[in-house]
Amino acid sequence: MSIPERRERQRAERYELILAAAQELAEAEGWDAVTTRRLAGLIDYSQPVLYSHFKGKxxxxxxxxxxxxxxxxxxxxxxxxxxxxxxxxxxxxxxxxxxxxxxxxxxxxxxxxxxxxxxxxxxxxxxxxxxxxxxxxxxxxxxxxxxxxxxxxxxxxxxxxxxxxxxxxxxxxxxxxxxxxxxxxxxx
Amino acid sequence: MSIPERRERQRAERYELILAAAQELAEAEGWDAVTTRRLAGLIDYSQPVLYSHFKGKxxxxxxxxxxxxxxxxxxxxxxxxxxxxxxxxxxxxxxxxxxxxxxxxxxxxxxxxxxxxxxxxxxxxxxxxxxxxxxxxxxxxxxxxxxxxxxxxxxxxxxxxxxxxxxxxxxxxxxxxxxxxxxxxxxx
DNA sequence: GCAGGGAACCTAGCGATGCTAGAATTGGGC
DNA sequence: GCCCAATTCTAGCATCGCTAGGTTCCCTGC
Missing domain, CATH: 1.10.357.10 (Tetracycline Repressor, domain 2)
Incomplete structure (x- = not known):
C-alpha cells in the first residue's frame, strides 16, 4: 500500500470517527450538546481538525x-x-x-x-x-x-x-x- | 391614577414593545437574528431589562x-x-x-x-x-x-x-x- | 544518515451569544 | 432638600463556532 493511500485511509477512518462521535453524543444529550470542542475531545484531536473534514458544524x-x-x-x-x-x-x-x-x-x-x-x-x-x-x-x-x-x-x-x-x-x-x-x- | 398603577401600565407597554420588536425582527431576519442585545437596542433599553419581563430568550x-x-x-x-x-x-x-x-x-x-x-x-x-x-x-x-x-x-x-x-x-x-x-x- | 520541505496539527484568540452581579441613577415620600 | 427603594445600566462571565499563525512530524532526495 502506498503512503498516500494509507494517509487517505486514515483520513477516511477519522471521518467516520467524527460522524460516529457526533451521532453518539447527539443521541445521548441532543444536538445542542454537540459542540466542536466536545467533539474534538471525543476523537482526541483539536478543534481545527474537524474543519479539515467538514465546512463546519x-x-x-x-x-x-x-x-x-x-x-x-x-x-x-x-x-x-x-x-x-x-x-x-x-x-x-x-x-x-x-x-x-x-x-x-x-x-x-x-x-x-x-x-x-x-x-x-x-x-x-x-x-x-x-x-x-x-x-x-x-x-x-x-x-x-x-x-x-x-x-x-x-x-x-x-x-x-x-x-x-x-x-x-x-x-x-x-x-x-x-x-x-x-x-x-x-x-x- | 395612582403611581403604582401608572408604573404597572408602563411596564405592560414595554412588555408589548418587546414582543412586537421580537416578532418584527424575527420576521425580517429569522429567530437567530433575535439576540438579546439587538432586542434591547430596538426598545432603547439595556439587556437586563428584558430579564425583568421574561426569564430569557x-x-x-x-x-x-x-x-x-x-x-x-x-x-x-x-x-x-x-x-x-x-x-x-x-x-x-x-x-x-x-x-x-x-x-x-x-x-x-x-x-x-x-x-x-x-x-x-x-x-x-x-x-x-x-x-x-x-x-x-x-x-x-x-x-x-x-x-x-x-x-x-x-x-x-x-x-x-x-x-x-x-x-x-x-x-x-x-x-x-x-x-x-x-x-x-x-x-x- | 541527514538536511530540506511540505503536510498535518495545535495553541491561542476573535467576535458573538445568553445571562447576571453589582454599581449607578432615578424618583417618590417625608 | 434629603433619604431610601426601586429601577436601570455598565461590565463581565462562560461558552459558542470558527480561524490565523506558529510548531511539529514525517516523507523525500541526496
Whole structure:
C-alpha cells in the first residue's frame, strides 16, 4: 500500500470517527450538546481538525443526515418487498418510517427538521433521499392519480406525526391509533 | 391614577414593545437574528431589562407563540362559523391553517417547531391552544369515530405540509394540490 | 544518515451569544 | 432638600463556532 493511500485511509477512518462521535453524543444529550470542542475531545484531536473534514458544524450534521437517508431508504424498500397485499405494504412502510424516527430521533432531526444545505426535490437531490421518497410512492400502489402529490401528502402526515409526537404536542402513546387511521384514509 | 398603577401600565407597554420588536425582527431576519442585545437596542433599553419581563430568550419566544395561538384560534373559529356544507367547512379551516402558517412563518415556528415550555394536550394547555385544536375537531364534523385521533392526524398532515414546504423539502408551489387531496381524504 | 520541505496539527484568540452581579441613577415620600 | 427603594445600566462571565499563525512530524532526495 502506498503512503498516500494509507494517509487517505486514515483520513477516511477519522471521518467516520467524527460522524460516529457526533451521532453518539447527539443521541445521548441532543444536538445542542454537540459542540466542536466536545467533539474534538471525543476523537482526541483539536478543534481545527474537524474543519479539515467538514465546512463546519452544520456540515457534520448534514453528513449524519446523509447516512440516515441511506438507512431509511433501505428500510422502506425492505418493507415494500416483503409485505403482501396493497394495504399491508402501505401499512408496513408507514410503520417502518415511524419506527425509524422513533429509534433514531436525533438522526431524523438532522434529516428533516434542522436546516441542512441538502437539496430536496431537485436535480441535486441525493440518490438515497430520492430512493426513500420513491419507496413512499411505490407503497401507495400503481395507477394513482397525481402519485407525487399523494406521496407528498402521505409524507407530510408521517412527518407531522413524528415531530408533533417527539415534541410532546400530540400524545406519543396514541401513535398506533393514528397509524391505523392514516392507512385507512390512504388506502383505496 | 395612582403611581403604582401608572408604573404597572408602563411596564405592560414595554412588555408589548418587546414582543412586537421580537416578532418584527424575527420576521425580517429569522429567530437567530433575535439576540438579546439587538432586542434591547430596538426598545432603547439595556439587556437586563428584558430579564425583568421574561426569564430569557426562550420565554420571549413562548410569549410570541401564545399570541399566535390566540390569533390562529380566532381565525379557525371564524372559518368554522362562516362556511356552509361539511366539505367546505373542512376545506376552509385547513386553508386558513395553511394561510396562517404562510403569512406568519416565524410565529408559526415559535408555536409549533421550536422548543417552548408550553404544555400541549394536558391540564395546563393554554385555552387558546385548546380552542384552536377544538376548531379542527369541529371542522371534521359530528359523529366521527375517534374524533380526537382523527383531528391529531389532520393536524399532523397540515403541520407536515407547512414545515416541509417552508424548508423547501416539498415544493411550496403544489400546496394547493395537496390541500385538495387532503380534504378529499378526510371528508366522508 | 541527514538536511530540506511540505503536510498535518495545535495553541491561542476573535467576535458573538445568553445571562447576571453589582454599581449607578432615578424618583417618590417625608 | 434629603433619604431610601426601586429601577436601570455598565461590565463581565462562560461558552459558542470558527480561524490565523506558529510548531511539529514525517516523507523525500541526496
Amino acid at each position: 452544520a456540515d457534520i450534521m448534514a453528513a449524519v443526515a446523509m447516512r440516515g437517508f441511506e438507512d431509511l431508504a433501505t428500510r422502506l424498500r425492505l418493507e415494500t418487498a416483503n409485505a403482501t397485499g396493497a394495504r399491508n405494504v402501505l401499512r408496513n412502510v408507514c410503520a417502518a418510517y415511524l419506527d425509524f424516527a422513533r429509534s433514531r430521533p436525533v438522526v431524523y432531526e438532522a434529516m428533516f427538521v434542522l436546516p441542512t444545505g441538502i437539496k430536496f426535490a431537485s436535480e441535486e437531490t441525493p440518490a438515497a433521499l430520492r430512493a426513500a421518497f420513491d419507496a413512499l410512492v411505490a407503497a401507495l400502489g400503481p395507477d394513482r392519480p397525481e402519485p407525487g402529490i399523494l406521496a407528498e401528502l402521505l409524507w407530510s402526515a408521517l412527518h407531522g406525526m413524528v415531530v408533533l409526537a417527539q415534541s410532546d404536542r400530540i400524545p406519543p402513546a396514541s401513535a398506533e391509533a393514528r397509524l391505523n387511521v392514516l392507512v385507512e384514509k390512504f388506502s383505496r | 426562550a420565554d420571549i419566544m413562548a410569549a410570541v407563540a401564545m399570541r399566535g395561538f390566540e390569533d390562529l384560534a380566532t381565525r379557525l373559529r371564524l372559518e368554522t362559523a362562516n362556511a356552509t356544507g361539511a366539505r367546505n367547512v373542512l376545506r376552509n379551516v385547513c386553508a386558513a391553517y395553511l394561510d396562517f402558517a404562510r403569512s406568519r412563518p416565524v410565529v408559526y415556528e415559535a408555536m409549533f417547531v421550536l422548543p417552548t415550555g408550553i404544555k400541549f394536550a394536558s391540564e395546563e394547555t393554554p385555552a387558546a391552544l385548546r380552542a384552536a385544536f377544538d376548531a379542527l375537531v369541529a371542522a371534521l364534523g359530528p359523529d366521527r369515530p375517534e374524533p380526537g385521533i382523527l383531528a391529531e392526524l389532520l393536524w399532523s398532515a397540515l403541520h407536515g405540509m407547512v414545515v416541509l414546504a417552508q424548508s423547501d423539502r416539498i415544493p411550496p408551489a403544489s400546496a394547493e394540490a395537496r390541500l385538495n387531496v387532503l380534504v378529499e381524504k378526510f371528508s366522508r
